[in-house]
Amino acid sequence: MELQGQKQGLIVSVSPHIGSEETVPRIMWTVSISLLPALAMGVYYFGPKALYVTALCIIGSIVSECFVQKVAGKERTIADGSAFLTGLLLGLNMPSTVPFYIPLVASFVSVGIAKQLFGGLGYNIFNPALIGRAFALITWTRAMTTWEIPDAAFTFTSINAKTTATPLGILKEEGMGKLLEVFGDKLSLYKELLIGHRAGSLGETSMIAILIGAAFLVYRRYISLRIPLSFLATVAAGAWIFGGKGGLFTGDPIVHLLSGGLMLGAFYMATDYVTCPTVWRGQVLFGIGCGFLTILIRLKAGYPEGVMFAILIMNCFAPLIDRSCRTTVFGAKKAKK
Numbered sequence: 001m002e003l004q005g006q007k008q009g010l011i012v013s014v015s016p017h018i019g020s021e022e023t024v025p026r027i028m029w030t031v032s033i034s035l036l037p038a039l040a041m042g043v044y045y046f047g048p049k050a051l052y053v054t055a056l057c058i059i060g061s062i063v064s065e066c067f068v069q070k071v072a073g074k075e076r077t078i079a080d081g082s083a084f085l086t087g088l089l090l091g092l093n094m095p096s097t098v099p100f101y102i103p104l105v106a107s108f109v110s111v112g113i114a115k116q117l118f119g120g121l122g123y124n125i126f127n128p129a130l131i132g133r134a135f136a137l138i139t140w141t142r143a144m145t146t147w148e149i150p151d152a153a154f155t156f157t158s159i160n161a162k163t164t165a166t167p168l169g170i171l172k173e174e175g176m177g178k179l180l181e182v183f184g185d186k187l188s189l190y191k192e193l194l195i196g197h198r199a200g201s202l203g204e205t206s207m208i209a210i211l212i213g214a215a216f217l218v219y220r221r222y223i224s225l226r227i228p229l230s231f232l233a234t235v236a237a238g239a240w241i242f243g244g245k246g247g248l249f250t251g252d253p254i255v256h257l258l259s260g261g262l263m264l265g266a267f268y269m270a271t272d273y274v275t276c277p278t279v280w281r282g283q284v285l286f287g288i289g290c291g292f293l294t295i296l297i298r299l300k301a302g303y304p305e306g307v308m309f310a311i312l313i314m315n316c317f318a319p320l321i322d323r324s325c326r327t328t329v330f331g332a333k334k335a336k337k
Helices: 024-034 034-046 048-073 082-092 099-115 128-139 167-183 187-197 207-219 226-242 253-258 262-269 280-300 307-324
Strands: 147-150 159-162
Touching: 024 034, 024 082, 034 048, 034 082, 034 207, 034 280, 048 082, 082 099, 082 128, 082 262, 099 128, 128 307, 147 262, 167 187, 167 253, 187 207, 187 253, 207 262, 226 253, 226 262, 226 280, 253 262, 262 280, 262 307, 280 307
Parallel strands: none
Antiparallel strands: 147 159
């Protein structure tokens, strides 16, 4: 085929071949909207402090992006909603008790360093919100592991709350017996974990709220279920096989599935477009890797929670997984080793 005197041929490339009317701003703002139920439950349980911490993270993220882009002489991109979403996710990964400077510093690390210094949206290797939380956890460990649980008579303006351990912390340090002593029988334990009346980060409250938002994203086809389901299934299997004190196959997978940041991480962090594999086989492998590392950290490491570290570690392997799971171009021969 001749065009303006030059030969033009067909370009054959490996899938995915995606054509869509969706834009980056529409996706980012839609994902942010889907997180509103989780934020609302955080406000319900922890009161104005939840809004305060989340607002600090969002403002810090937006200001950090503007500052770094101005210094670097780049075009401002705050309208695309990515900085807002990073701040919102970071806020949902914070306790309600953190001092004001921690969300601000963590926001700068998330957006200013983990995102912008790598080249901006689409070039970051690690999930920015998780990098910010990891930095805050390592730097201010005590502040980031001080948890509150609201009283039964909690109201929006009440500050009545008591400091306690998270369910995963109790399970790791004192076992299932102590966990049942705190919550009652197993049915009550499952119920409290499901509705979110327990200690934890703002986004670890209601699993129902997180699943509602996730279902909306699946319906809009913004995320697929390959990574979340393989992630959750691996954690459940590992908890059932190795998580019990009475030997193999005596663990309680439901407690692990409903505790900590697993649901938020599986549906909102591990599915980040930039830091996860793009091919379907790679996504399944990525989810399995996240699940394996999560349950390994929960059961054998010093931390009671492992979702954050598991996703960040697997972010390192995402490019390698994509290359290893790449499909062969139709009609092409595999290269001989």
